[in-house]
Amino acid sequence: MMEISPEQARTLAAILTYGSFDAAAAHLSVTPSAISQRVRALEAAVGRPVLTRARPPGLTESGEAVVRFARQLDLLAADLIEELQPEQPRGGTRLTLVINSDSLHTWALAGLAPASDNVQLEILREDQEHSLDLLRAGTAAAAITATAKPVPGCSSSKLGIMRYFPVCAPDFTRRWFGTGVSAATLAAAPVVVFDRKDDLQDRWLRRFSRAALQPPRHYVPAAQEFGDAIRWGMGWGMMPEIEIGEDLATGRLETLSPNADVDVTLYWQQWRRGSAALTDVADAVRAAARVLR
Known part of the structure; x- marks a missing residue:
């Protein structure tokens, strides 16, 4: 049975985020040698490469799946902390969304505003035809896209027509x-x-x-x-x-x-293994999308 540890998954995500083994090591407060060992162990568990050896390193299809797993773990961990400490103010969860410029300019922000008290949003502007590359790579948790077919690990639902x-x-x-x-x-x-x-x-x-x-x-x-x-x-x-x-x-x-x-035609694609914060944001976006045809 394949076993991938959260430590290995988060290490791969750090390499992608910070652009190198050395930068990931500095962020995680470990040595570059430890980063290399984790990647080798991860690739042994997966049975195939997870990184393309380039500058900066890129992800293989398997690596993309592992990074999505790491990001989803972070969301679930944030949900758990809020459940265990309900007295603490909400809003610590961070979500990255990909939204095309026209939706962002005309209707999407009106939907996201009510959800912004409980989540910190990073919105990446990308054409609706190209937003899935960021979702597939694990950079974003959800995207407004013109593609109906869900990327691996994601669900897709129709928002409406612009x-x-x-x-x-x-x-x-x-x-x-x-x-x-x-x-x-x-x-x-x-x-x-x-x-x-x-x-x-x-x-x-x-x-x-x-x-x-x-x-x-x-x-x-x-x-x-x-x-x-x-x-x-x-x-x-x-x-x-x-x-x-x-x-x-x-x-x-x-x-x-x-x-x-x-x-x-616009669709909302998001990670299937979501979180309470992602569900709240998705509901808000769908409500705002009622202005579409």
Whole structure:
């Protein structure tokens, strides 16, 4: 029977967190030799490597599972301390979440605020298509993601749909789409893109034109500033329906084409072996997600 000690698991997590055997040894107040011995014993127990020998060290698939185990042990230990010492103030549990920028900007914080009295949150901003890498590696306990299939060791539940529309300022429409929105005008008109992982604009372009267009691009990697760039006429871009209602009503923004939406289904993925704190946060996020479609 495979036996992995908490000490070995936490040692591997420390190597990942601090970037080297020496740094992990300093954090754990042991020698680098002791760190090496624990890793060798862990790999012997697992029967395969848990680290890639690189600078900084990376995790194999088996190593990712062990680090998730270590993080879950820490959550369970925090739950136990709160149960054994109910008179002590709550809020010592730390949770790392991965949330895409648009959700963070529009609805997710409203859900997390009620849970923040009882947990310390570290929120990592990552595109919904790429957030699972952090969850898989054990860096985060939960993620808002566009992927329904759960990563190993995690559960997945649907939150709702974020609907995006291609919008621009009226003056931008007059400058670039005076002859109408077509493949030719879209190929020439500048587009605002969040970052190089953001494919929403290209997704809509392919749907509209049936061709791979390459218009001029402005990259603006912050949710508020992304919207402001579009409002100021730097380009057109895909913005969430729940953010632009007032802009459309007042005429500050207009859509490029009727019924031109792109839907992104969001899911909440979290460790299956959770904790009371993680359950509270998950419940709060699901409640806030009711604003989605």
